[in-house]
Structure formats: C-alpha cells, structure tokens
Amino acid sequence: MTPRLRFEAISKRFPGVNALSDVSFDVAPGEIHGLLGENGAGKSTLLRILSGVFRPTSGSMFVDGENVSFRKPMDARGAGIAMIHQELQQVPHLSVAQNMFLGHPLTTVGGLFVSRREQERRAAQALSMIEPGIDPAAPISSLKVAQRQIVEIARALLDRARIIAMDEPTSSLTPSEFERLAEVITKLSASGVTIIYVSHKMDEVFRICQRASVMRDGKLVGAVDVQTASHQDVITMMVGRELMQEQHVSHATATVKLEARGLSSLTKIRDASFKLHRGEVLGIAGLVGSGRTELLRLLAGADRLTAGAIDIDGKTVNLRNPRDAISAGIGLVPEERKREGIIPVRSVTINMALASLGSFSKAGIIQGGKLRNTAEDLLRRVNLRPFQLDRPIRLFSGGNQQKAIIARWLASKSQILLFDEPTRGIDVGAKAEIYHLIEALAADGHSIVVVSSELPEVIRLSDRVLVMRDGRIAAEIARADLTESAIVAHAIPGANTGRPPAPAA
C-alpha cells in the first residue's frame, strides 16, 4: 500500500545545530504514529517541515506517493496537512470561530464580507464532535488552555485534513479531556486520517498509537511497535541509556516554615489549613479545577485572601502582591511558564538569571564569572540542549526553554518554592534531573510545594500530600500511605461518602 506520508532523508541545519539528519520513515493511511524523543531531538522541526513552516535543507516528502514541497504553511494546508502546534497560535481578541477560520474566512456571496453566522455554524459543527460546550462566538481569550487546544483540533477537522500532526496536544489537558481526544483521534484514524502524535507522555503514546518513531539528536534511532515494546525499551532508545528508578528520600524537619490558617479566597479556596516544614516537599494533588493552582497563588501573593492568615517562621505575613511574597522568601514557578516571561532575544543564561540578578551583581554590575558558573551548573543539571549558554533562548526547543525557566527558580534565593506542574513538556531524562534538583533544594533546607497532575510524580517527590477537591483540602496523606488509588479516592467528588471510589480516569 502506498504510504500516506513518507519522509525521505530529511535534514535540517540551523546555524550551529543539525536539527535533523537524514530522517526517513513512512506512515500508513489511518495510522496513529507516535513521535518520541528528548527535548531538542528534532520532533517539532520535523513537523514544521511537514506543515510548510520550514523547508528542509535536503530530503523529500511524499503524500500519497506524490512528491510534495511546501514553500509556506498554506501549501501544506492545501495538501491536506493540518498542524496543531506546541505553542497555541491564536489571536486572543478574536472569537473561537474567527480563530478557526483565520487566514481563510468564509465570505458571503460575492466574497465581500465575512459571514460570521456561517463561520459560527460550521465552527459549532466541528466543535460538537469533540467539545459541544464551547461557544463559537466567545472570545478565544475567555477559554481555558485545554479548551483552546480543543479549538485547534476542531479547526483541523474543519480543514478536512488527511494528515493531522499534533505537537504535544495534551500537555494541558485533564485525563478525561485526553480520553475524549483519544476517542476523537481513534475515530479520525478509522475514517482514514493519519495522525502524527508528539508527546512526552509515554502512557498516551502507548494508549493511542500503533507505531512510534524514536528520535535522538536529530536522528531517527528506530521505530517501535507499541503493542510489543515496553516503556523501558522506548526510554532506553530515547536517552541512549537506562534510567534508574530512584527512591524517595525525605529531608523534612520538624520546624514549621509556613503555616496556612483557614485560607479562603474569591477564586475558590475554602478554609484551607496546613503546615509546611523546613526541608519538606509537600505535594498537592487533585483534579484540574480543584483549586491547586489557586492555593499556590494565595501563597505567592497573586490572589487575595478573604479570610485566614499565612504565617512564616511563626509571624503573620501580609501578602498583598507577588512582590510581598518574593520579599517574604516565596518563589512561584507558574504553570504557564513561558507566558510569565522570557526575553526571547537574550541568552539562555540571562533568562535563567532574571529572578536573581541581584545575587549576580555587585554595585549594580553583573559579575560575569559568577553568573557563568551558576548557569553552567544549573543548566547542565537540567540537561539543556544544545549546551550553548550564549544562544538566544528563542532558538531552543520548547522543552529546553522550560528547563531554563525551571533553572531560574532553582537559582533564586527563595526559601519557599512553589512549583506548578514542574515537568510539563519536559523529557524523561531531564525530569529525573529536575526531581534531583528539587530534592537537593529540600536537603538544603528549602521548603517546597509541588502541584502535579502526574500521580507518579507527586508520589516520587512528596513527603506528604494534600488532596484538594472543590477548593478545600479533602485529605492529607502521609508518605507511608501514599498510593495512586489513595489520592484518586480523595480527589474524586463523591468519594468518602460510603460509596466505593470511582475508578481512575
């Protein structure tokens, strides 16, 4: 059978980097094909070539046996290729429907005016296949990240694409949203649409893909049959070595560093009380929307308390804004890290130092040597690739930009560090490094709060876990009792009511 898509010896060179070298593989019609590899392996670059954003330095592509060459994204779109990007490319002030028809609006007879009603009708039709709850007339900026992602997928459906390439489409989706997406993808594949699926979440790739290609340093290292391969096989192919499953080590002390007493907020938090100890890693689990991020924002001075108080070292602090929190020694590593500030044209080193420039300066002058040493140490530990410390941050892959921002907070002098989804979009090897760094910070006497949707991550890192539900702390689970099912049982509404807990989504 003619493959739907064939890459033949694709190479892409950027100044100083071989992003892709001689990549060849085939994907069948209706196949769901995973694309795996560490941060910077070349996955997004390959998809950008497929979707006409970049031209390859050399090599060819074939769609249904026909040699194609795209000069611009519109060419790829015309050939039936839709791309769902890692960074959402939507125009905030336009409506959902307008975003879905961006670049090729539906016009009234005669082509003079955009037909808003018709756009909204068709948008609603496409959306109803995945997420009927989204209003096509709503401004896209009023939607959550997960919903905006779904709009992108609906947009590909509108385009009647033969090939849909998805670059980490689920990094912001909940497990149940992923299930919905998995259903849609399976349906599309049954109708002959080919899907290329990039993800760092191995479980997802194993769950929905038939085959996966594994890339390392711009080269294809092999293809795996998902039915027969094990996770460990794939990880070994990706990182070129076996990763050790490490044990949890606790550095928690009996000293209370922070105490939250009856915190409530307009955002959703109700009567939250807990203690955070010196050297402790406190995990916060719960469904999306249960108030995990909102709780962190209260501690970081980003939202206001309507009741309750926060004590640090036994003294009540008044956190009116993030600046107050920073001076109280609290640092928040937010969920949407990139939006919260990188300077694209400056080096990865400067971007890493942004939260702690003071500690690298003397009389207002940056001390290059000290900055360089810290950058070398931390950026090596997060496994920055390529390891080029003067390279502008915008040239790094998505995951590597994330690593630099994580390193920024590791370099800061905050005694209390709040991490919201610290390893989203980060590959397995670097994840292990970030876990080590968090542990090293705890060993160093920092107090750490980690919000994570990945249960294995919460369990790997935490000395103790708070489970949130509907803005309240529904349970506290000690290390000894920490299991995925214990967390799920408390996270799901209706648990603890005598009914058996619902199965994990």
Ligand SMILES: Nc1ncnc2c1ncn2[C@@H]1O[C@H](COP(=O)(O)OP(=O)(O)OP(=O)(O)O)[C@@H](O)[C@H]1O
């Ligand atoms: N526009 C660009 N200019 C220069 N170098 C680039 C550019 N885009 C990507 N690169 C480099 O190409 C390599 C591959 O990057 P790519 O974004 O394809 O990685 P990726 O596999 O998608 O990683 P991630 O999992 O972090 O998203 C990286 O070394 C990156 O720094």
Ligand SMILES: [Mg+2]
């Ligand atoms: Mg990428």
